[in-house]
Amino acid sequence: MDNSKFSAESFTQFYNSFFDYNLGLFKMIKNIREDERSYDILDLACGTGISTRALSKTFNDSSILGIDSSDELIDYANQAFVPMNVKYSVHDALQLNTLNKRFDFIVAKSALHLINDNYIFNEYLDALNPNGTFYAIERTDVSVDSFEIFDDAKDVWKKQYDKQRKLDCINHYLKQDKYEIKTYKFGQKVDIDSKHYINGVKNKEMSCLWEFDTKFIIDWLDKHLEEKQLIRVFEEYDIIAITKTM
Numbered sequence: 084m085d086n087s088k089f090s091a092e093s094f095t096q097f098y099n100s101f102f103d104y105n106l107g108l109f110k111m112i113k114n115i116r117e118d119e120r121s122y123d124i125l126d127l128a129c130g131t132g133i134s135t136r137a138l139s140k141t142f143n144d145s146s147i148l149g150i151d152s153s154d155e156l157i158d159y160a161n162q163a164f165v166p167m168n169v170k171y172s173v174h175d176a177l178q179l180n181t182l183n184k185r186f187d188f189i190v191a192k193s194a195l196h197l198i199n200d201n202y203i204f205n206e207y208l209d210a211l212n213p214n215g216t217f218y219a220i221e222r223t224d225v226s227v228d229s230f231e232i233f234d235d236a237k238d239v240w241k242k243q244y245d246k247q248r249k250l251d252c253i254n255h256y257l258k259q260d261k262y263e264i265k266t267y268k269f270g271q272k273v274d275i276d277s278k279h280y281i282n283g284v285k286n287k288e289m290s291c292l293w294e295f296d297t298k299f300i301i302d303w304l305d306k307h308l309e310e311k312q313l314i315r316v317f318e319e320y321d322i323i324a325i326t327k328t329m
Contacts, residue, residue, distance in 0.1 A: 088293055090286050091159035095131045097283030100275040104318050105137035105192075108269045112218060112322070113141055115267065121145045122187035125210070127176050128152075128194035132160035132169070138190065139166040148184075150174035177203055179210040187212050192220040192320070196243035197290060204253055204325075208262060211327045219253075219323040221246060226270065229317040232284065232291070233303050240291035246321050253325065263326050270319030280314045 113119075122145040126135045129149030138147050149171045151157050157173045165171070174182065176194065189207060207217045227240045253264065281304055287293055292300060 088290075089130065089153065089156060089288060091131055091153075091155045093279075093282050093286040094156070094288050095133065095159065095163075096279040097275070097288045098130070098133050100279065101273055101318060102133060102137055104271055104273050105134050106141060107271055108192075108220070108320065108322075109137055109141040109190075111267070111269050115324075116216075123185070123212070124148070125150065125179075125186045125189040127189055127191040128197065129160065129171065130156050132163060132165075132171060134190070134192050135160070135169055135171070136164070136166060139169050143168065145187075148172060148182075148186075150176065150182075152176065177206075179206055182210070185210055185212045186215060188216040188218060190218045190220065192218075193222060195219050195221060195249060208325070208327050213327065215327050217325040217327075219249065219325065220320050221249065221323070223268070223270070223319045223321055226317060226319040229315075230289075231280075231308055231314055231316075232289070233307070236289070236291040236295065239294065240289070243290060246323075250323065253323070261328060263328055265324045265326070267322040267324065268319065269322060270317060272315055273318045274313045274315050277308075277311055277314050281308065 122142060124138060124142060124145050124147045126138055126147060126149040129135045129151050132149055135147060135149035145168060147169045149160065149169060151173065152175050154173050157171050160171045189210065211217060221244045222240070223244070224241050227237050227244070230237070283289070284292065284304060285297070285301055287300070
């Protein structure tokens with residue numbers, strides 16, 4: 084998994100707008116969990132810690148480890164405010180076994196579409212405590228269509244986030260007698276400062292833009308993005324909860 088294409092500063096400016104959304108999403112997860120207690124939580128591919136800080140605020144009695152393969156993103160996270168119940172570490176999401184630790188639940192928000200090795204699901208379950216849950220949280224087509232980007236980029240994003248393909252992979256590679264799957268959905272409007280949005284698009288802070296030429300992206304922005312103070316999107320994610328039953 085390679086997050087090296089993200090720039091820490093513009094990544095943070097862009098995705099900070101989604102902090103309240105993350106709070107709502109994690110509050111939903113907290114409400115659907117049947118056991119309210121302190122947890123050992125892993126935030127997979129945490130970037131600069133935006134989602135990790137939202138996890139920390141929602142599960143304030145829990146211990147949270149945020150990992151990412153990018154030194155730059157983790158350094159940026161450590162230079163920002165680090166809650167008392169949070170630690171960050173540079174670590175490959177494909178090598179959880181080397182953490183030598185098990186978790187009550189693992190959160191992978193906007194991460195699985197960057198992981199090409201489908202066999203890794205078994206390793207994620209192995210990193211869970213008994214009755215632990217892995218939350219695969221991936222953007223929906225409704226959310227993708229609400230972003231002001233060109234159609235070819237939207238098509239790339241939709242393929243990356245394909246829910247049914249991910250469910251098929253999960254069912255194919257995991258032992259069905261060891262887990263159960265439940266699915267949920269959470270969405271709400273998010274307002275993004277237009278300067279941060281444009282800068283984020285120019286710097287390709289969305290993975291759907293990585294394969295496109297920077298000049299093409301800038302030309303498209305100049306021609307199609309109207310001048311406004313805020314850009315509103317409808318952020319919506321599918322939540323696939325995979326619970327270890329043995």
